[in-house]
Amino acid sequence: xxxxxxxxxxxxxxxxxxxxxxxxxxxxxxxxxxxxxxxxxxxxxxxxxxxxxxxxxxxxxxxxxxxxxxxxxxxxxxxxxxxxxxxxxxxxxxxxxxxxxxxxxxxxxxxxxxxxxxxxxxxxxxxxxxxxxxxxxxxxxxxxxxxxxxxxxxxxxxxxxxxxxxxxxxxxxxxxxxxxxxxxxxxxxxxxxxxxxxxxxxxxxxxxxxxxxxxxxxxxxxxxxxxxxxxxxxxxxxxxxxxxxxxxxxxxxxxxxxxxxxxxxxxxxxxxxxxxxxxxxxxxxxxxxxxxxxxxxxxxxxxxxxxxxxxxxxxxxxxxxxxxxxxxxxxxx
Amino acid sequence: xxxxxxxxxxxxxxxxxxxxxxxxxxxxxxxxxxxxxxxxxxxxxxxxxxxxxxxxxxxxxxxxxxxxxxxxxxxxxxxxxxxxxxxxxxxxxxxxxxxxxxxxxxxxxxxxxxxxxxxxxxxxxxxxxxxxxxxxxxxxxxxxxxxxxxxxxxxxxxxxxxxxxxxxxxxxxxxxxxxxxxxxxxxxxxxxxxxxxxxxxxxxxxxxxxxx
Numbered sequence: 001x002x003x004x005x006x007x008x009x010x011x012x013x014x015x016x017x018x019x020x021x022x023x024x025x026x027x028x029x030x031x032x033x034x035x036x037x038x039x040x041x042x043x044x045x046x047x048x049x050x051x052x053x054x055x056x057x058x059x060x061x062x063x064x065x066x067x068x069x070x071x072x073x074x075x076x077x078x079x080x081x082x083x084x085x086x087x088x089x090x091x092x093x094x095x096x097x098x099x100x101x102x103x104x105x106x107x108x109x110x111x112x113x114x115x116x117x118x119x120x121x122x123x124x125x126x127x128x129x130x131x132x133x134x135x136x137x138x139x140x141x142x143x144x145x146x147x148x149x150x151x152x153x154x155x156x157x158x159x160x161x162x163x164x165x166x167x168x169x170x171x172x173x174x175x176x177x178x179x180x181x182x183x184x185x186x187x188x189x190x191x192x193x194x195x196x197x198x199x200x201x202x203x204x205x206x207x208x209x210x211x212x213x214x215x216x217x218x219x220x221x222x223x224x225x226x227x228x229x230x231x232x233x234x235x236x237x238x239x240x241x242x243x244x245x246x247x248x249x250x251x252x253x254x255x256x257x258x259x260x261x262x263x264x265x266x267x268x269x270x271x272x273x274x275x276x277x278x279x280x281x282x283x284x285x286x287x288x289x290x291x292x293x294x295x296x297x298x299x300x301x302x303x304x305x306x307x308x309x310x311x312x313x314x315x316x317x318x319x320x321x322x323x324x325x326x327x328x329x330x331x332x333x
Numbered sequence: 334x335x336x337x338x339x340x341x342x343x344x345x346x347x348x349x350x351x352x353x354x355x356x357x358x359x360x361x362x363x364x365x366x367x368x369x370x371x372x373x374x375x376x377x378x379x380x381x382x383x384x385x386x387x388x389x390x391x392x393x394x395x396x397x398x399x400x401x402x403x404x405x406x407x408x409x410x411x412x413x414x415x416x417x418x419x420x421x422x423x424x425x426x427x428x429x430x431x432x433x434x435x436x437x438x439x440x441x442x443x444x445x446x447x448x449x450x451x452x453x454x455x456x457x458x459x460x461x462x463x464x465x466x467x468x469x470x471x472x473x474x475x476x477x478x479x480x481x482x483x484x485x486x487x488x489x490x491x492x493x494x495x496x497x498x499x500x501x502x503x504x505x506x507x508x509x510x511x512x513x514x515x516x517x518x519x520x521x522x523x524x525x526x527x528x529x530x531x532x533x534x535x536x537x538x539x540x541x542x543x544x545x
Contacts, residue, residue: 033407054410077377080370080410108510112415112453116406145513199373200360219368221514 001201008198012055012075019062023327026066033083035090036062037072047165047174048072048094051103051158052087053110054079056197057218059328060155060297066326067333069162071100078197078300079219081109087117091126099127099171103158103178105150106134129171131178133157135185135308137246138215138223149217152258152308153185155296156320159329163322177319181310186243189306190223190235191216193264195299214238218262218299232269236276239307244284249311251285256310256320261295264303270294273305281309290320296328336434336484340541341394342386345401347536349379355532362525366512370411371525378409378417393432398425398442412510413526416450416463423449436478436487443471443491454509461507461519463526469494470534488538492531499523499531 005011013031020029027036035052042048051061052074061073071094076082091100100121104114111132118128133150157178164174191213194203204220207213212235215223230238249255259274261267270293281288289312297306312320323332352359352375359372381404389400398421406418427445428438447467456462470491477487502524507513512524 076410077370077374079368080374081412081414083407083410083414085407107412108454109410109412109414112412113410116415139514145508145516146510149514197369200364200369204364204369217511217514219511221368221511222518 001196001198003196003198005198011198012077015055015058016062016075019327026325026327030089030093033086033089035072035074035086035093036065037090037093038065038067041071041094042096043071044096045098046096046168047098047171048091048096048100049103049158049161049165049174050074050087050090050094050100051154052076052082052090052114053105053107054081054219056300057298059295061158063328064155064158064326066324068159068166068322068324069326069329070158071165078199081107081113084113084116084120087114088120091117091121091128092124095126098168099129101161101165101171101174101178102128102130103154103161104130104132105154106132106147107149108146127171129175131157131175131182133182135182135187136189136217137186137242138188138217140224149221151189151218152187152260152297152306153182153310156185156256156258156292156308156310157181159324160316160319162324163319166322181316184247184311185308186247187306187308188239188242189216189218189260189262189304190214190239191220191262191299191302191304192229193303195220195263195302197300212304216262216299216304218297220299220302232272233276236273236307237280240277240280243307243309244280244286247309247311249284249286249309252287254287254289254312254317255281256290256292256312257281257288258292258296258308258310260297260306260308262302262304262306263295263298264301265305267294270305273307277307290317334484336439336541338394338397338432341397341434342390344537344540345379345382345386345397347540348533349383351532351536352376352379352529359525359529362523362528366507366515366519366522367525368511371413371529374409374411374413375417375529378405378414381405381408393430394434395425395429395431398422398428401425412454413529416454416526419449419453420446436474436482436484439484439487440471440474440478443467443474447471456509459505460509461502461505461512461524461527462509463524463530465502465505465524466495466498466527466530466534469498485538485542488534488541492534492538495531495534499527502527
């Protein structure tokens with residue numbers, strides 16, 4: 001294992017300490033239990049948006065805390081759901097009296113831990129709503145499994161719900177917007193290489209020099225199919241077709257196109273993918289009116305990308321454009 | 334001979350040792366069909382349990398087990414944290430204020446633990462999860478208690494049943510948890526959660542057989 005770390009056990013806390021040192025104007029960090037929260041939390045009368053998940057996907061979630069996005073994020077160990085005490089303390093720290101929305105990706109661990117935390121918070125008199133994101137179209141037989149995984153749409157939902165919360169909308173409204181975003185977003189990813197969890201020290205899976213995994217999960221979970229490596233255009237075609245066919249995106253629809261790096265793929269290659277994606281959308285009469293290109297939901301150093309398409313209406317466009325100021329995403333400020 | 338409070342403390346100690354010894358093995362099983370962290374997480378959790386035990390070692394068995402469960406919930410993470418945390422918390426709730434456990438108490442303890450796991454994880458038998466190891470073990474404990482055999486024999490039968498249940502997960506297709514995403518590709522792999530559950534029953538057996 002070749003990594004820029006000191007001790008394996010210190011990977012998460014030392015990363016948090018660095019982030020705290022870099023962005024004291026935006027965030028604060030609480031240790032034991034670990035969570036990152038807005039520097040000005042709690043914001044009185046505003047719904048607080050809280051998320052969390054295993055570490056190793058940065059900037060999601062801890063790098064997306066700040067004005068216009070998350071109020072708090074709970075980092076677990078690498079690729080491991082955080083624990084209920086983290087979520088409970090984070091929820092209490094950011095509750096401004098208007099309730100707290102938990103955005104939870106659809107993984108059994110995340111759901112069970114957030115469920116326990118929501119029970120505990122409610123027992124302490126805090127109103128909590130939970131919305132589960134499950135946008136990964138790679139999972140085909142979702143009726144017979146844990147269901148679709150929460151991936152790229154989660155980042156978009158956090159941005160949009162954060163903006164809705166800033167407008168002082170009610171907990172129910174913010175949760176409804178979150179459900180709408182999840183319902184209108186679809187994603188699929190692929191891997192060119194594996195990744196190495198620091199505590200394990202060796203790659204999560206083996207992938208030959210001339211192979212790729214289509215439909216990979218963000219923890220290296222296998223996807224739809226392992227196949228011989230293809231060109232960027234062919235890969236984009238496979239991913240985008242699966243995404244476009246899943247949600248009946250139709251001619252005339254406006255979408256946000258999100259091309260994401262799994263961590264090891266450079267932005268220059270993401271633009272090659274985006275170029276092909278625009279051609280494909282154009283051919284189907286779908287208008288890309290917003291985009292996000294870069295590494296936002298990663299899988300450590302895995303090379304590969306994911307494509308997310310989110311259908312937009314006027315409300316979602318406005319919320320997307322609203323100012324956001326976090327370590328990982330910033331505009332309008 | 335009933336199990337004493339000190340036996341229960343020794344059991345938890347044995348579990349901690351066994352999980353540390355099997356950390357790499359459980360993680361390897363998890364790497365094949367999950368996310369390669371089960372052994373690491375369980376070891377971290379039981380290390381925390383061992384840290385908490387000195388504070389409650391004079392208390393009753395219910396309190397000791399609940400304390401272990403809470404330590405697991407707040408340190409393990411993943412799916413294992415809420416599941417094993419609930420397992421030990423419910424186990425403790427089933428035997429309040431007791432300093433000794435009859436075979437009947439053991440049945441009540443493990444039945445409550447299993448119910449908690451099923452509720453929290455919403456898994457059914459044959460979904461390829463820890464439920465597949467725990468359920469047959471609890472069935473054997475119940476039968477053994479009805480027959481009136483001693484604790485060592487009851488735990489021996491339960492452990493054999495857990496081991497068979499664990500091995501029985503190999504040909505199953507996973508329907509819950511991260512392994513479910515593999516579909517057919519999960520067939521042929523032993524479930525890591527069922528494996529850690531078997532190791533826990535075996536730790537109970539090994540502790541009790543060496544001390545009676």
